Amino acid sequence: MEQAPPPQRTAAATGSDADGESVRQDRSTAQNCAIVALLVLLVEITGLTYTMVTPALSEIAAAYRSPDISWIVTAVTLVGAIAFAVCGKLGDIYGKKAIALVCTAVFAVGTALCATAPVLPLLIAGRALQGFGLAVLSLAYGLVRDVLPKRLIPIALGFIGTGMGASAIIGPVISGLLVEPFTFRGIFWFQFGYAIVVGLLVWRFVPESGLRARAGVDWIGASLLGFGALAFLFGVGTIKSAGWLSVPVLGGIGAGVLLIAGWFRYERRAADPLVRIDLLAQRRVGLPLLANACVQFALVGNSMLVPMFVMSAPEGGFGFGATALEVAGFLAASGVSAMVAGPVSGLISRRFGPRAGMTFGASALVTGAALIAFVHDTATAVLLAQLVFGIGIGSASAALPNVLVHAVPADVQGVSGGMLNLVGSFGSSIGSQVLIVLLLLPGAHYTETGFVLAFLATAACGAIALTSALLVGPLRDRE
Template identity: 30%
Template sequence: MQSAQRRNRIGLYTALTLLSIVSSAGITVIYSMLSVLYRHFPDASAIGWVVTIYWLVSAIAAALCGRLGDLMGRRKITLWVLGLCMAGALIAALAASLEWMIVGCAIQGLASALTPLAFGILRENLDAKSIPFAVGLLSAVGMISAGVIYLSAGVVIDHYSWQGGFWFKLILALAAMLAVYLAVHHSEPKAGQRVSLFSGLLFAPGLAALLVVVQKGAAWGWDAYTWGLLAAGVGVLLVWGRQQWQQPAPLIDLRLLANRQVIRANLCMVCIGMGCVQIGQVMSLYLQQPGGTLGSFGLSATGAGLSMLCINLFSLIGGPLSGRIAARRGARSAAIIGLSIASAAWAAMLFLHATLAATLACAVLSTIGFAFAHPAVYNLIIEATPAERTSETTGVTYVFFACAFALGAQMIFTLLASDHAPPMANALSLPSDLAYMRVFGYVLVMTLAGLAVAFTLPKRPAKEQVELALAE
């Protein structure tokens, strides 16, 4: 009996791990081939839509598919999402034009929904004591797999073809589909829950308008059209929010999201998304800063990628340990520890970034801190949410994360463009040390803001928090 239970648990963890890998592969493979796409397709200005459309669909899909999983069965919706991800990868791999490439990448954006669906599946199948550790483990797997996939996709693209990256994603999604089909038990749809799907979907165009403005506002210029699009997005979301609040059975239950712990946990996630999670793009740029400027590490793209992969391996320390602390002392403690470590890392980066060893050490500390804090926020949401609404609320948290990440990335690029080093012999203009110090300072401020929010979280034990959510 115990042997059968152990095999079932191993199968479940294998399926959830593959879901985390597919979710990470979604945007990672696209990032790895951007330089190739610029060479392959003549319309360079439109290449950015490959990334933009992915983030638009991912933010919408996480909330929508998470809720549908709660209503119709998470295993069923997960299999549908994986099938659509495979279709999107196939369309992109066979694309003869940039337009079809964008369509394929848009469909692949559904992969983001696998994260909240995985959280719902693990809560259905694991006991309460095992859930925080499993959340921490999945978060760590996502971070590490992103680095591995970046390098693996690069090898495939360099030695075979740029379409190979999409074939690689298709194979990963197929493996995950088989694992979910074999290892995850069928979950029954929730009886008696009829929601207005059409009115609930109003959030999609509103959110899309806001994300397009964040992603493209600087390039378009802040003219009447951009401000109008922003105002329209905000207006649609306000109408949608009022309508959902008044619905007896809304698609997205804003009353549940109004729980004090849920609100503050989502604020923490916004600070993380705008702050310490930006380490990937900051370090990638800083480590490859050519010689002749301060720091002047001049690593190749491969060298920087290997460095980031090694740094991400340390998430195996932070993620599972965060889960263990959350199980014993509550997710609030894990969030505070993680954000404290990350804050110390970025404070040190301000003063120690002139040497490669010190820079990498600070990056390792930041990664451990993020690996602590990121799953802690999801565990905070799970603590305060009824089990049958897990995918819905964690899906909305992913929406906050995606929006904050996009906004934080724009802030990083704005700060990097604020000051330039003296032109080099080839007239290449690069960010100065002052520009990088502004970036480090900005990330530090956002991380400290997240820490401040974490200290205001309720100190109630996880069990009491769940009972409160059920009562509400």
């Protein structure tokens, strides 16, 4: 089948040349550093959306008197997956800064809704709007490449990556400090103020990209995939309350499968598809994408389960009765080890190939998840498991993009990178639903058995990622 031509990049009305060099006007080092700093702060929206909220999940569940709070995470990742793909394309067409600010504004509206929501469905709707904030990451990367001097681009991208890792440490601490005096609503008011202030600074001081792409947006593909995933996850999420053979479960899962099958069929002939199905079918591409979905499944699972576990009252036979601030210590353990493991994984990939880094990361992920599933009687044991788990997440997350770089030709690396993020977001969405079902499987309330099942599910995902690494086969220019 003939492939659609790549989108054409043109100069914007601002008069930049075809390579966008005129927008890289002469600026002082201080001005360029300020641009990088503001983009790093803007991208923090993505990380804080998760890391500030997960320590408060138990309080949110208690406030709304519902143990099934999976959609608080699922709504963000599901909307974020579609927004990541669609808003990235809109940024190419209309300007990356403009679309990033629109996404920030939608995020702020959703955050205000979360802060004031009187009922759980409205909170979930607000979280869905927050999902647009996830698209800021890809738009910020594009701005860095378009407006900064070429010599500074690698440094700036490194700072953005480090900032994302730092949110895993800073977010839980801020959350713990706010929850005690202001309840969980204080978290969302902080995020609202943060988005407004940083958004205004970006609007004032960060230049717009001068590049534009003549390309369409795959609205039909995005709709089929989004509604298909929503229907499927709705079916999975109602298993506990409605029963395996109920109409909502079978109808939701069935409708989801049909819509996603229709999406596959449509993407094969779409002029500008969200996902290149021909690439997806290749083992060197499909297996790393599967591994990334599993890694993100495990990551979101750990960030949900650990706070809920350690905050559980020990009178129930498990947990430590930790406060929201004490939860930050457990999550920071995995965050710190993940930040350290990323560069280590890069060294392993450079020396032995990216598949070795992916294998190392997946192995550590399995070990850390299995440790916490079977040995969780003391805070020390849980902290050790978190350190090992963080090594796995950091190593695998750093290696997977390199695997794809070595798996595909240069002209489709941008497409494959977008597919990696899209599939990873859906892995997170599925994880948040499946793990809550497992958590509540033994009864109407959280039990130790439920936590063991859920942690074992994250270990199983690590095992699938490890198997994918072993089966991916030889990569281009390596091994």
